[in-house]
Amino acid sequence: MCTSCGGSTTTIVAKDILPEAGSNSVDSAVQLIDIFRPHLSAGAQILFPFDKSWATELRQRWTTWEHPSFTSAIKPATESDLVSIVKLCAQHQIPFLATGGGHGAGMGYGTIKNAMNIDLGNFSSVELNAEANEMTVGGATLAAQVYEPLYAAGKEIPLGRSRCVGMVGLTLGGGIGSLQGRHGLVMDSLLSVRMVTARGDIVTASRTENADLFWALRGAGTNFGIITQATYRVYDAINNGQFINADFIYQAKSSRGLWDILKWADEEMPPELSIAVASGYDHAEGQALLIACVEYYGPLEDAQKFLDPFRALDPIKTGITSVPWPILSATAQFGNEETACKRSQFVNCYTVGLGQIHTDTLEKVFNMFIDFYRANPGYEGRFGYQKYCNKKVMAVPASETVYPWRNIKTQVLLRNMQTDHSIDAEVDALMRSMRSALAATSGFDGLQTYMNYAHGDEDSEALYGPNLSRVMEVKRKWDPTNMFGRGRPIPISS
Known part of the structure; x- marks a missing residue:
């Protein structure tokens, strides 16, 4: 130090x-x-x-x-x-x-x-310049704070699936979400940041000012300083800010049909559509359940053809509504999506990125999950697949940001919330096995990890891939004593 x-x-x-x-x-x-x-x-x-x-x-x-x-x-x-x-x-x-x-x-x-x-709780603000299509937020501003100002002005910006996450933290890890098919990742809308560096300097980073730092921030940002404010490009709202939210609950017998839909979406996913499929277990009924959340920005008549395959799988519960953008995440999954926003939960996450859907593998890990649930009544957890059109994401040159995995088509999130901590070791073993099985048929040569979902045991190659050596150089320049990024450090030396 x-x-x-x-x-x-x-x-x-x-x-x-x-x-x-x-x-x-x-x-x-x-x-x-x-x-x-x-x-x-x-x-x-x-x-x-x-x-x-x-x-x-x-x-x-x-x-x-x-x-x-x-x-x-x-x-x-x-x-x-x-x-x-x-x-x-x-x-x-x-x-x-x-x-x-x-x-x-x-x-x-x-x-x-x-x-x-x-x-950084005092750095929580939203300033919108609708005419310039720009928005500046404080370093601790939550995603929830930007919905209403943007919606009222007829604007939007890509965001994640939960309202409670910090805008800056979401951005620095990449920022996946239902609007990425139209606008790319959240970090692709970032124009500039103002931050305090390891030397105690206040600097601005953008494509034209401290460009090396701006490059590194987008995918590894917590390693370089404390951001006090961030400025984004915003966009005219699609369909007047109205979304179709369609939720379906299924029994385990419908699992393969859901995997087939995800496989179809590998190549046919339109930018207006997003799909999230999650699995859990009803201990009282002794059965696994799956929930599909389908979001479409556009009118219901245009969404129908994408909803029909889900209806055909015999859901035991269906809910289809048109909702304004500010309440979309609170409405999703029959109103259960916001469980991710409860504070002081025990939540242990694993993740893996997929370049292709391999239906046999998805069925294999689904069965592993069910078997573990049945053997461990104290276990609570969910695993899910988030699928968004990545054509707009891929249109940004790979060299534009340190985040390298723009070719991921499906993000897998394995989320464990057990209260019986005597099985923690067994849960970790199961998660590693499921992650390995999914990675083996992902279509990639190795594990590709989305930073914001990372468990923390992944190596630097899984996080930064071909950009590792370059981000190490930026780290040595801006934070040579490694003051920042203690949670997910960038190695200083080779």
Whole structure:
């Protein structure tokens, strides 16, 4: 760590001032206050786990699985606060993690122990310039905050499937979602960012300014600094912002028919259509169930031909509605999609990207899933396939961003939420087996991982592929002491 980045010249090592997680050490708290308070604005807050406002003033992480442990937190009010915090953390060797939406996962975050949480909750804003087709958001702005302003102005932007994720975090990992068939990934709409770097500098990154940093941010952004605001291109809303949301629930006997639809979509997927198929298990009834969520931006008469194959599979429940864009994600899956937005759940995720659908493999992993459910009554989990047209995504040159896997046609998300933690090891073994089986027939030579869904045990090749060496060079230039990206670090040396 840098020990001469401003402030006093005396270096206090983190272990001397940071208490162990859960400790109520007043002396350590006083030392931290003495270090930071003189350099912060009046609106900045310094908090500790023993403060009554800890849980209310700070945005709590959405999953308790492999979570970082914090002994303190600072909630900066200004960019100048952030500059001071970064410099002082470097000087005093204090580990930290900056958080916005709090929706990041991955086992790498569990290695962050006794750290300081830099909570960006005060950087939460939306400014829309409809005439220029541009929108600027704060570093902690949630996706939920942009729907209404855009919809009211007759605009839209590609977003993910959940309203509760942070806009910036969603973008930095890539940003897949139902509008990518029309507008590409979320990061493809990013125009520029303003951020604090490891040196404590405030810089702008765009295609014309600090272009190397802008390239690296789009796919590996958490490794380079703290983004205070991001500016995006927005688009005229399609069909006046009205979507068709069609949900279907099936028994296990319909599984192959669903896999065949996904296989058809490998080549025939129109840009207006998105498909998500998830599997779960009803312990009370002792049966597996599948749910298909089909979204189409356009009128119902145009959507009918895409809905007919789902109707033909004999669903046990069907719901088809026309909904405005702001409530689409809350409506999906009969209103259950927003379960991903509950805070402090135990959620352990795995993922794999597919370039093709292999129906026998999908049926194999489906049966593995069912067998495990039947043998483990304490298990709760879902696995699903998200399918979006990727022609617009592929139209962007592969060299444009560090995220390399624009050729993925189907994203697989394996999400585990068991309360019986005696089976955690068995769950991980099952997930690795399912991931390996899917990767073996994915159509790719190796594992291709979407950063925002990554488990954390994937190697750097799975995340960055052919762009690994180049992103390592950018990392050495902008963050040579590896202050950022502790959850999913980019290797500094070969």
